[in-house]
Amino acid sequence: MELKINGLTKEFKDFRAVDHVSCSMERGVYGLLGVNGAGKTTLMRMICTLLRPTEGTITWDGQDIFKMDAAYRKILGYLPQDFGFYPDFTVQDYMMYISSIKGLRPAVAKKRTEVLLDRVGLKRVKKRKMRALSGGMQRRVGVAQAMLNDPKILILDEPTAGLDPNERIRFRNLISELSEDRLVLLSTHIVSDVEFIAGDILLMKDGKFFMNGTADEIISEMDQAVWSCTVPRKEADRYLSRYLVSNVKTVPGGVELRILAERCPVEGAVMEEAALEDAFLLYFGEKAGEHHDGEI
Ligand SMILES: Nc1ncnc2c1ncn2[C@@H]1O[C@H](COP(=O)(O)OP(=O)(O)OP(=O)(O)O)[C@@H](O)[C@H]1O
Numbered sequence: 001m002e003l004k005i006n007g008l009t010k011e012f013k014d015f016r017a018v019d020h021v022s023c024s025m026e027r028g029v030y031g032l033l034g035v036n037g038a039g040k041t042t043l044m045r046m047i048c049t050l051l052r053p054t055e056g057t058i059t060w061d062g063q064d065i066f067k068m069d070a071a072y073r074k075i076l077g078y079l080p081q082d083f084g085f086y087p088d089f090t091v092q093d094y095m096m097y098i099s100s101i102k103g104l105r106p107a108v109a110k111k112r113t114e115v116l117l118d119r120v121g122l123k124r125v126k127k128r129k130m131r132a133l134s135g136g137m138q139r140r141v142g143v144a145q146a147m148l149n150d151p152k153i154l155i156l157d158e159p160t161a162g163l164d165p166n167e168r169i170r171f172r173n174l175i176s177e178l179s180e181d182r183l184v185l186l187s188t189h190i191v192s193d194v195e196f197i198a199g200d201i202l203l204m205k206d207g208k209f210f211m212n213g214t215a216d217e218i219i220s221e222m223d224q225a226v227w228s229c230t231v232p233r234k235e236a237d238r239y240l241s242r243y244l245v246s247n248v249k250t251v252p253g254g255v256e257l258r259i260l261a262e263r264c265p266v267e268g269a270v271m272e273e274a275a276l277e278d279a280f281l282l283y284f285g286e287k288a289g290e291h292h293d294g295e296i
């Protein structure tokens with residue numbers, strides 16, 4: 001079970017969205033983390049054979065996925081970022097409809113639908129129309145439809161977008177459960193989504209992987225330490241303009257800052273254990289989830 005990407009590149013006219021990306025993935029959860037426009041969706045669409053690479057190869061157990069064609073799509077499940085559904089379909093009808101597109105026999109489709117809706121916690125709402133579901137429920141239907149063919153490779157593009165914190169936690173648990181005996185690749189710009197469930201994290205920026213590894217490995221590569229200190233409110237701006245600040249909290253007597261700096265930024269600052277959020281800020285120059293929907 002090995003998905004191998006080698007020198008993968010995608011150019012749109014004169015713009016290179018994915019730039020010589022290489023990696024090897026096996027069983028387990030991989031988190032593709034990057035800000036808007038990093039190239040995550042373009043990369044995933046190539047892995048799903050929906051987009052032809054300009055250069056480079058993708059192989060599954062040594063075979064070119066584009067040559068495998070239908071045999072590859074049989075073992076592939078995909079939740080697109082812009083997951084579209086038919087609002088007037090009931091959940092069950094929608095699942096049956098996707099099953100027929102995927103070529104499942106009706107009896108098999110019915111059984112798989114039952115099992116999967118139970119697994120994603122939607123059995124009780126299977127007769128409800130898609131439009132009447134919450135955003136989190138709709139996303140879970142999205143995952144369930146991607147699982148209909150019991151895929152070996154499950155590609156989820158921003159599966160947690162728009163979920164509230166509770167739904168997000170449930171979702172993480174679901175992904176962990178589903179990752180047994182398959183390869184799951186999920187993209188997100190929300191650090192906490194991958195921090196706890198992805199064994200391996202691929203940091204993507206400007207079409208390139210510039211770092212990958214476990215959360216601990218990525219954190220240990222940081223060349224800045226993390227400090228916490230409380231400063232008077234009127235001085236806070238000075239620190240915000242001078243340092244990367246990963247958190248700001250108003251406290252009695254001033255403002256508590258979490259600062260990334262090589263050396264102690266102010267007398268009395270305490271060195272803290274670095275987290276993946278801090279690494280994200282350091283490498284991307286912006287806070288995780290910022291400028292998007294405020295979800296952290
Ligand atoms: N069909 C296309 N034609 C031209 N440019 C494209 C096309 N698809 C994507 N791009 C560009 O490629 C870059 C990467 O886009 P992509 O959608 O892969 O990023 P992303 O990491 O998925 O971003 P997001 O977090 O916003 O979903 C962007 O600058 C985008 O404008």
Ligand SMILES: [Mg+2]
Pocket residue numbers: 040041042081157
């Ligand atoms: Mg995208």
